[in-house]
Amino acid sequence: MDKIVIQGGIPLEGEVRVSGSKNAALPIIAACILTGGWHYLENIPRLRDIETIKEITSHIGMAFEEDGHCLKVNSDNITSYVASYQLVKTMRASVLVLGPLLSRLGRARISLPGGCAIGERPIDLHLKGFHAMGVDVNLEHGYVVASTDRIRGADIFFDISTVTGTENIMMAAVRAEGITTLHNAAKEPEVVDLASFLNLMGARIEGAGTDTITITGVQELHPVRYTIIPDRIESGTILIAAAITGGNVRIKGCTAEHIGAIVEKLQDSGMDIEKQGEEIVARGHDHVRSVDITTMPFPGFATDMQAQFMALMCLADGSSIIKETVFENRFMHVSELRRMGADIDINGGQAVVKGKAHLSGAQVMATDLRASASLILAGLAAEGQTEISRVYHLDRGYQNLDLKLAGLGARIWREKY
Numbered sequence: 001m002d003k004i005v006i007q008g009g010i011p012l013e014g015e016v017r018v019s020g021s022k023n024a025a026l027p028i029i030a031a032c033i034l035t036g037g038w039h040y041l042e043n044i045p046r047l048r049d050i051e052t053i054k055e056i057t058s059h060i061g062m063a064f065e066e067d068g069h070c071l072k073v074n075s076d077n078i079t080s081y082v083a084s085y086q087l088v089k090t091m092r093a094s095v096l097v098l099g100p101l102l103s104r105l106g107r108a109r110i111s112l113p114g115g116c117a118i119g120e121r122p123i124d125l126h127l128k129g130f131h132a133m134g135v136d137v138n139l140e141h142g143y144v145v146a147s148t149d150r151i152r153g154a155d156i157f158f159d160i161s162t163v164t165g166t167e168n169i170m171m172a173a174v175r176a177e178g179i180t181t182l183h184n185a186a187k188e189p190e191v192v193d194l195a196s197f198l199n200l201m202g203a204r205i206e207g208a209g210t211d212t213i214t215i216t217g218v219q220e221l222h223p224v225r226y227t228i229i230p231d232r233i234e235s236g237t238i239l240i241a242a243a244i245t246g247g248n249v250r251i252k253g254c255t256a257e258h259i260g261a262i263v264e265k266l267q268d269s270g271m272d273i274e275k276q277g278e279e280i281v282a283r284g285h286d287h288v289r290s291v292d293i294t295t296m297p298f299p300g301f302a303t304d305m306q307a308q309f310m311a312l313m314c315l316a317d318g319s320s321i322i323k324e325t326v327f328e329n330r331f332m333h334v335s336e337l338r339r340m341g342a343d344i345d346i347n348g349g350q351a352v353v354k355g356k357a358h359l360s361g362a363q364v365m366a367t368d369l370r371a372s373a374s375l376i377l378a379g380l381a382a383e384g385q386t387e388i389s390r391v392y393h394l395d396r397g398y399q400n401l402d403l404k405l406a407g408l409g410a411r412i413w414r415e416k417y
């Protein structure tokens with residue numbers, strides 16, 4: 001197994017290009033199930049979760065070919081509608097094959113995703129939506145067993161804004177009979193990217209990016225060539241790497257509009273940030289101001305950036321309050337940051353971070369994807385050496401983050417243990 005070792009205290013300098021978005025690529029690869037033929041997908045990131053969705057969809061008949069920077073996807077022979085427990089248990093987003101399978105084959109048998117480190121994460125809103133569209137949904141032996149003769153359009157109200165719930169129902173609705181309207185839909189850029197991909201295939205989706213999405217069912221869809229959006233969470237993570245080391249970086253190939261709330265909070269903390277087209281130039285300073293954040297669905301402050309921002313606030317001048325409102329158990333990184341000398345009090349979904357002058361390097365353990373990024377950021381700023389184990393969490397969602405940081409001058413490397 002790999003661990004990551006960091007010698008902290010070096011201001012980052014230089015430029016780096018961000019990879020494609022994991023959370024846009026996952027639903028877009030699943031959406032290829034909807035119609036046969038060859039799709040050409042550009043800017044697909046190379047990371048563990050992408051390999052998992054490719055494995056799950058290969059089991060149901062999808063074929064993949066790498067062609068330079070392009071991932072060619074063929075779904076002529078979708079012969080199975082089963083996603084097994086063995087595969088689904090490694091990645092909750094596997095549930096995204098449910099909507100496309102119901103649309104393509106009228107049936108699906110998907111292992112029910114269990115809980116995860118950051119929360120219970122039920123899919124009741126997905127299933128309630130399918131049920132409203134005339135799908136027969138049952139839970140049998142740990143599997144969601146769903147079938148329908150014909151998906152019908154429906155009015156669907158999400159009690160809570162759900163990203164993959166919106167995406168799953170949208171994919172089931174593109175060839176439904178009639179019109180589907182999603183109320184309190186998720187507005188995340190990844191939802192908009194999926195809608196753009198589906199519309200290019202011939203779907204009729206309006207209102208993506210707002211909280212009301214209307215999908216008029218169509219008969220036919222066709223394969224397309226499509227470029228995935230950049231990963232906004234990777235962009236935000238690298239911005240904080242510059243802030244926490246007092247560095248100066250140029251981030252290339254990113255979309256500043258997708259990280260507006262993060263940029264604003266970093267500017268409040270004293271960082272200089274300039275947007276230049278598809279690039280962001282950012283300069284951190286030795287002095288970091290304490291800033292309060294509350295995580296919220298887009299366009300609010302992304303919960304996937306909470307752990308990374310907390311690492312920065314560990315070095316701020318004064319106390320900051322961090323409220324996590326999206327997931328009920330997303331402070332697993334706190335005990336590891338405390339091992340590095342951080343002063344953090346947790347009270348339910350709120351953490352009070354008392355900023356300090358220094359963090360000290362230590363042996364720490366990653367507990368989930370974004371927690372691992374938070375520990376890397378803390379290690380970049382800490383005095384001495386930090387060793388982070390269980391970095392398989394990191395590799396699920398970041399393409400070579402350690403190599404990108406090394407390219408900016410960080411003393412970071414991997415070792416086997």
Ligand code: EPZ
Nearest residue numbers: 023093121122123124125126160161162163164304326327
């Ligand atoms: C997506 O997860 C992302 N994953 C997550 O990123 C991200 O943290 C999350 O959205 C919020 O932005 C992908 O896109 C693959 P939700 P998702 O449904 O869709 C509750 C990362 O680090 N809920 O929007 O699973 C749920 O428990 C990952 O890249 C229900 O109660 O999140 C949560 O409290 C982690 N019932 C809230 O809604 C449901 O049926 C929002 O969850 C669905 C959700």
